Amino acid sequence: MILFCSDLHLDPARPVSRSLFARFLAGPARRADALYILGDLFEYWAGDDDEDPFNAGVCEDLKACAESGVAIRFLPGNRDFLVGGGFERASGARLIDEPTVIEVGGRRALLLHGDTLCTDDADYQDFRARVRAPAWRDRFLGTPVAERRRTIEELRRRSESEKRSKPAMIMDVNPDAAAAALREADATAMIHGHTHRPGHHRFDVDGRSCERWVLPEWSDSGGYLACADNDWHFAEIR
Numbered sequence: 001m002i003l004f005c006s007d008l009h010l011d012p013a014r015p016v017s018r019s020l021f022a023r024f025l026a027g028p029a030r031r032a033d034a035l036y037i038l039g040d041l042f043e044y045w046a047g048d049d050d051e052d053p054f055n056a057g058v059c060e061d062l063k064a065c066a067e068s069g070v071a072i073r074f075l076p077g078n079r080d081f082l083v084g085g086g087f088e089r090a091s092g093a094r095l096i097d098e099p100t101v102i103e104v105g106g107r108r109a110l111l112l113h114g115d116t117l118c119t120d121d122a123d124y125q126d127f128r129a130r131v132r133a134p135a136w137r138d139r140f141l142g143t144p145v146a147e148r149r150r151t152i153e154e155l156r157r158r159s160e161s162e163k164r165s166k167p168a169m170i171m172d173v174n175p176d177a178a179a180a181a182l183r184e185a186d187a188t189a190m191i192h193g194h195t196h197r198p199g200h201h202r203f204d205v206d207g208r209s210c211e212r213w214v215l216p217e218w219s220d221s222g223g224y225l226a227c228a229d230n231d232w233h234f235a236e237i238r
Contacts (some may be wrong), residue, residue: 002104003032005224006077006113006193007217012054013042020222021058024237025065028224035070036102037093037195038215039077039113044156045177047141048086059090066092075100077113077194081132082141101185105229108187114194114214119177120170123162178212179205191215191225198223198234213225 010018029035042055066072072093076083088095100111115128129135140148163171172195182190182205190212198216200210213232216223222237 001032001033001226001228002036003029003224003226004036004038004191004215006038006215007040007196009040009043009079009217012060016220017218017222020218020237022061024222025061027069028067028235030068032070034073036073036111038075038111038191040079040193041074042080044152045080045082046145046152047082048084050145056090059087063090063092075111075113078115078128079213082137099181101187104189104227107189109183109189109191110182110187111191112181112192114173115174117177117181117192118171118195119174120203121166151217169195171195177207182210
């Protein structure tokens with residue numbers, strides 16, 4: 001059994017999600033062969049040298065799950081793309097690149113956070129390219145932690161304000177972008193988060209039947225995708 005989740009946005013201001021994730025790691029995740037977290041596990045990650053006790057507690061829970069024998073893989077999202085080797089050591093999770101293709105029940109499944117598929121939001125894609133550049137990352141991580149936190153908080157406030165003025169459609173996945181990603185990866189299944197619009201979409205790409213599974217965000221309940229051979233289904237923890 002392989003489990004997939006994303007968009008937990010764990011933060012001290014969201015104690016319910018934090019409690020749910022702890023129960024998930026101690027329960028369903030322990031019975032899985034592997035757990036893939038596809039980004040935005042944290043509300044933000046300011047760098048591996050940020051000694052935040054809340055994030056450290058999450059990493060401790062992850063490490064306990066990993067040490068029980070579960071292979072944990074982490075694909076960073078737009079909120080926690082600054083994770084690095086320190087996170088891997090603290091959590092026992094292994095970082096994977098975006099995109100990544102894995103075999104699930106004999107099918108090639110393309111794993112993404114999902115934001116790269118929202119190509120209609122040109123402003124966001126420009127911002128993403130800027131902050132993912134190695135030079136920007138190195139410069140930002142070279143500033144004091146307190147300064148990084150202030151910058152991230154300001155970026156979060158600005159992002160929320162801008163989202164309120166954008167049409168919802170441009171912040172969703174562009175169907176052509178999804179088809180192109182599957183075509184390039186030679187995959188027939190796609191699993192991602194980011195949009196907070198959970199669902200299961202079927203469509204054809206070049207005559208092949210394909211699926212796109214969109215993972216839910218966590219709030220009053222925790223949703224995840226469970227895959228075992230040909231049995232793929234959403235599950236929930238409350």
